[in-house]
Amino acid sequence: DAKTTQPNSMESNEEEPVHLPCNHSTISGTDYIHWYRQLPSQGPEYVIHGLTSNVNNRMASLAIAEDRKSSTLILHRATLRDAAVYYCILVEYGNKLVFGAGTILRVKS
Amino acid sequence: DTAVSQTPKYLVTQMGNDKSIKCEQNLGHDTMYWYKQDSKKFLKIMFSYNNKELIINETVPNRFSPKSPDKAHLNLHINSLELGDSAVYFCASSSHGPTNEKLFFGSGTQLSVL
Numbered sequence: 001d002a003k004t005t006q007p008n009s010m011e012s013n014e015e016e017p018v019h020l021p022c023n024h025s026t027i028s029g030t031d032y033i034h035w036y037r038q039l040p041s042q043g044p045e046y047v048i049h050g051l052t053s054n055v056n057n058r059m060a061s062l063a064i065a066e067d068r069k070s071s072t073l074i075l076h077r078a079t080l081r082d083a084a085v086y087y088c089i090l091v092e093y094g095n096k097l098v099f100g101a102g103t104i105l106r107v108k109s
Numbered sequence: 110d111t112a113v114s115q116t117p118k119y120l121v122t123q124m125g126n127d128k129s130i131k132c133e134q135n136l137g138h139d140t141m142y143w144y145k146q147d148s149k150k151f152l153k154i155m156f157s158y159n160n161k162e163l164i165i166n167e168t169v170p171n172r173f174s175p176k177s178p179d180k181a182h183l184n185l186h187i188n189s190l191e192l193g194d195s196a197v198y199f200c201a202s203s204s205h206g207p208t209n210e211k212l213f214f215g216s217g218t219q220l221s222v223l
Contacts (some may be wrong), residue, residue, distance in 0.1 A: 036212075043113075043199045043214030044152065085150070096142075096165055097212060099152035 004088045009104040012078045020073040020103055022088030027068050032091045035062065035073050037084040038102070044087065047073065083107045112136050115200050115215040122190055123223055130185045130218045132200030140164075141183035142201040142212065143175060152199070158183055159205075187220075195222045 005023040012018040024033070034049040048055055048062045050071075055062040061074040075082055087102040113134045122128055134141065142165075143155040157165035161177045172188045187194060200215040 034211075041217075043201070043216050044212070045214065046211035049211070096154045096157060098154070101151065
């Protein structure tokens with residue numbers, strides 16, 4: 001399974017943008033980059049995914065480096081409800097989601 | 110309506126017992142999964158079913174047996190429960206495989222084996 005590296009934890013102020021980095025230097029050409037988050041005492045929740053181009057949805061934006069060896073999840077205005085563990089996951093075609101340790105995001109009011 | 114629902118939410122039982130966790134999805138998805146989250150919070154896939162057929166079976170003791178009576182249900186039966194089985198178990202579903210599809214997770218079943 002392709003490996004990702006994320007910071008253990010990050011802190012943000014409420015109402016400010018948050019950039020969550022992910023390194024995946026061993027990514028292959030067919031690996032999709034997925035982001036999920038897990039709020040306390042809940043199941044993981046899909047955030048966004050992409051292959052090569054940057055992606056936007058109502059929850060976040062995903063910026064993918066040109067060489068695809070890193071990506072950044074962008075929350076445009078963090079709220080207290082965004083405090084969660086954020087997982088960056090590489091998914092090979094037809095394969096399973098393999099979760100790493102993720103980044104604990106703390107949001108300060 | 111909850112998209113992926115699991116029951117029970119909490120399950121406390123004695124070592125050696127047999128227990129089941131039920132999962133149902135009302136999204137019309139073809140693929141369902143079981144994940145285990147241990148005390149260190151790592152999420153690991155256990156099983157995946159597509160249209161009632163087992164497609165992923167990770168290294169899980171054979172005391173764990175998934176059963177899919179139809180594509181909307183994937184139940185997990187655990188025989189001879191051990192202390193190390195204590196964890197949170199999550200059911201999930203997706204319309205096809207996970208590559209270009211998002212997974213929808215249930216809220217989890219916290220299993221405590223005493």
